[in-house]
Amino acid sequence: MFEKIIAMSLLYDFYGQLLTIKQQEILEMYYNDNYTLAEIAKELGVSRQAVYDSIKKAEKILFDYEDKLGLTTKFQETNEAIGKINKFIEQALSEPATDTSLRKELMEIKAIIDKLND
């Protein structure tokens, strides 16, 4: 379940704006606020089955966008690469042999990465 929440959350971050407001609302209740199906049904005054169907439909839409565009996969690759670069830089900075001018350059790279991760 935990992995599914992360995958859905990433898909929602990318493509959520393409869902209807109602679909966004239900997914947020379910995935962000951890409401149960019964709680969402009560809140919206609809059946538990209707909530379930809405979630499945909205999830399918998000998966279909990812199937067509593959953008979360592309982004994840970039993020992993940046994570690796960050690790290398931290290692280089921790080595006393690293000279001052290079140290300054590495700090600048780190600042770029930090800004990107904001």
Next chain:
Amino acid sequence: MFEKIIAMSLLYDFYGQLLTIKQQEILEMYYNDNYTLAEIAKELGVSRQAVYDSIKKAEKILFDYEDKLGLTTKFQETNEAIGKINKFIEQALSEPATDTSLRKELMEIKAIIDKLND
């Protein structure tokens, strides 16, 4: 015009799969193959006006997706950041003072970036 082609090409790379096959075909003829409206019209056996309308409609769809999702902007920021990192690394590698172990690490970062840009 040149800037518009780049912008449209980026939007098309990101969201083109969400267009119909026919829309994709027309945009590719127009932007990739540099066909004129008249040439596309002749090729497809439709009026020049119909081609023009199709292009405008397809462009609007791409712009609407970008308005909602903003993914090309996000990607461009990341790419610019990676470009800057690459420049720093090349500079560091060109300095004779850079020691061997660090040089090895910088080469590894460079390899990650090169792989990303493939």
